[in-house]
Amino acid sequence: MEASRPLDALNNARNKRVIVELKNNKQYVGVLRAFDIHVNAVLESAEERVGGEVVRKLGVVFLRGDTIILISPEA
Amino acid sequence: MEASRPLDALNNARNKRVIVELKNNKQYVGVLRAFDIHVNAVLESAEERVGGEVVRKLGVVFLRGDTIILISPEA
Amino acid sequence: MEASRPLDALNNARNKRVIVELKNNKQYVGVLRAFDIHVNAVLESAEERVGGEVVRKLGVVFLRGDTIILISPEA
Amino acid sequence: MEASRPLDALNNARNKRVIVELKNNKQYVGVLRAFDIHVNAVLESAEERVGGEVVRKLGVVFLRGDTIILISPEA
Amino acid sequence: MEASRPLDALNNARNKRVIVELKNNKQYVGVLRAFDIHVNAVLESAEERVGGEVVRKLGVVFLRGDTIILISPEA
Amino acid sequence: MEASRPLDALNNARNKRVIVELKNNKQYVGVLRAFDIHVNAVLESAEERVGGEVVRKLGVVFLRGDTIILISPEA
Amino acid sequence: MEASRPLDALNNARNKRVIVELKNNKQYVGVLRAFDIHVNAVLESAEERVGGEVVRKLGVVFLRGDTIILISPEA
Numbered sequence: 429m430e431a432s433r434p435l436d437a438l439n440n441a442r443n444k445r446v447i448v449e450l451k452n453n454k455q456y457v458g459v460l461r462a463f464d465i466h467v468n469a470v471l472e473s474a475e476e477r478v479g480g481e482v483v484r485k486l487g488v489v490f491l492r493g494d495t496i497i498l499i500s501p502e503a
Numbered sequence: 504m505e506a507s508r509p510l511d512a513l514n515n516a517r518n519k520r521v522i523v524e525l526k527n528n529k530q531y532v533g534v535l536r537a538f539d540i541h542v543n544a545v546l547e548s549a550e551e552r553v554g555g556e557v558v559r560k561l562g563v564v565f566l567r568g569d570t571i572i573l574i575s576p577e578a
Numbered sequence: 579m580e581a582s583r584p585l586d587a588l589n590n591a592r593n594k595r596v597i598v599e600l601k602n603n604k605q606y607v608g609v610l611r612a613f614d615i616h617v618n619a620v621l622e623s624a625e626e627r628v629g630g631e632v633v634r635k636l637g638v639v640f641l642r643g644d645t646i647i648l649i650s651p652e653a
Numbered sequence: 654m655e656a657s658r659p660l661d662a663l664n665n666a667r668n669k670r671v672i673v674e675l676k677n678n679k680q681y682v683g684v685l686r687a688f689d690i691h692v693n694a695v696l697e698s699a700e701e702r703v704g705g706e707v708v709r710k711l712g713v714v715f716l717r718g719d720t721i722i723l724i725s726p727e728a
Numbered sequence: 729m730e731a732s733r734p735l736d737a738l739n740n741a742r743n744k745r746v747i748v749e750l751k752n753n754k755q756y757v758g759v760l761r762a763f764d765i766h767v768n769a770v771l772e773s774a775e776e777r778v779g780g781e782v783v784r785k786l787g788v789v790f791l792r793g794d795t796i797i798l799i800s801p802e803a
Numbered sequence: 804m805e806a807s808r809p810l811d812a813l814n815n816a817r818n819k820r821v822i823v824e825l826k827n828n829k830q831y832v833g834v835l836r837a838f839d840i841h842v843n844a845v846l847e848s849a850e851e852r853v854g855g856e857v858v859r860k861l862g863v864v865f866l867r868g869d870t871i872i873l874i875s876p877e878a
Numbered sequence: 879m880e881a882s883r884p885l886d887a888l889n890n891a892r893n894k895r896v897i898v899e900l901k902n903n904k905q906y907v908g909v910l911r912a913f914d915i916h917v918n919a920v921l922e923s924a925e926e927r928v929g930g931e932v933v934r935k936l937g938v939v940f941l942r943g944d945t946i947i948l949i950s951p952e953a
Contacts, residue, residue, distance in 0.1 A: 432912050433914055434912045434918040434920045434940055435914070435918075436912065437911065437912055437920040437940055441938075450572065451902070452526070461507075461512065462507050462508050462509045462511065463509060467918070468509040469509060470509045474575075485578075486575045487576065488512065488516075488575060489573050489575040490509055490512055490513055490516075490573060490574040491573050492568070492571050493942070494944065495526070495573075496942050497941070497942060497945045498906075498939050499940040500937065500939040503935075503937055525647065527647065536587065537582050537587055538584060539583055543584040543585075544584060545584045549650075561648075561650045561653075562650065562651065562653055563650060564648050564649070565584055565591075565649040566647070566648050570601070570648075602676070612657050612658050612659045612661065614658055614659050614660070618660075618692070619659060620662040635728075636723075637728055638666075638725060639723050639724070640662055640663055640725065641722070642721050642723065644719065645676070675797065677751070681798075687732050687733050687734045689733055693734040693767070699800075710803075711798075711800045712801065712803055713737065713741075713800060714798050714799070715734055715738055715741075715799040716798050717793070717797060719794065720797045720798075750872065752872065756873075761807075761812065762808050762809045762811065768842070770812040774875075785878075786873075786875045787875065788876055789873050789874070790813055790816075790873060790874040790875065791872070792868070792873065794869065825947065827901070836887065837882050837886065839883055844884060849950075860953075861953075862950065862951065863887065863891075863950060863951055865948060865949040866947070867943070867946050867947060867948065870947045
């Protein structure tokens, strides 16, 4: 990832599994299908995790950008 | 959902039952009738749920976007 | 309500009794006379309710949009 | 008040005594002399009230809009 | 103060001693030298007060507007 | 400092030691090298202080404007 | 760093190891690859630290700007 703009980096993660962490301490793990300049994001095959445990399977989920702390491709 | 923009994904959910979760930990489940770029959303046949229990039936409800954490089509 | 934009839905509620819920957990019930794109809203014949009880009658009240969680026509 | 825009309603309250409630639970009661689209407001002959008790007389006070929850003409 | 816009009212307070109250419950009292549309403000000969007690003398202080609740000329 | 705009006042403090206080109650003291209209600021030779005690030396630090409460030249 | 604009200072830190501190008290340490005017930032070879301890290795991480308090090149 040699992108000079943060959203280019998100673009490199498109269609890969990512971890999204929210301000309410929940994690969503799924395939990043879409995002925009507000960092609104759409995951597919998404799971909600709390404390590392899967607590819910959500399928497709739209996450509003202003609740997101970080997005990281799964190792 | 092959949309490349998050709002396209919401558009795919229009007229379907969705779960909307707010920053105050409440859930609203109903038919997504409208949304805009601020993620303001309108649900019909809406129920408010707390901890998975239906606590109130609201009919039509307008939800202000900045209180929304996530929107997900019901499985 | 077949409106495709959330503010159209609010427009359908104009001059009807609505419930407005704020981030501070208070409810205001009154006739929706005005609103704008920020979701600033004006109610007439307004009552403040906490826990379902009327705690105050306010007559006309201007509610600042960024404090509003939801607006729903009274059933 | 037949205004269709919320700020028209505030305009009807100009030069009248109003109650302004802030996010920090304080009330300011005074004559509404000025406001703008951010809902910044200026009161004259203003009193600060907490729990219904006058705790301070402020004369002229500028209140920043983003701290305001509601404005209501005094009954 | 017959100004119809809130910032005109602040302009009338320029070069006078004002009380500025912040969201963190601290007060700053000093001579209002500058402000802008964001309500960023600069005080000279400023004192920080907590609970009515002077806890610090600051000389010149720039206060970021989004932390300000109110500005009032000292009686 | 006879500037009529708050950012002119910050400009007068450029290349001088300033105290920057953040919403999280931490203080950063250092030489103000840069700032912008969002009040983003860069300090050099910066120290982090909590309760008046130096807890960390940071060298150069970029502080995001929306976390800043006040900036004051050191007496 | 003689830059007069804060983002120039961030540019000087590009491709160097930086500490990024968030509003939730977590630190991320990694190589700064990208940032933008919102202070969204991308780190590579990133570690999450809490209380000075490495608690997680993240590889590439996108950090949303509005959660960031400070960015500082590692000493």
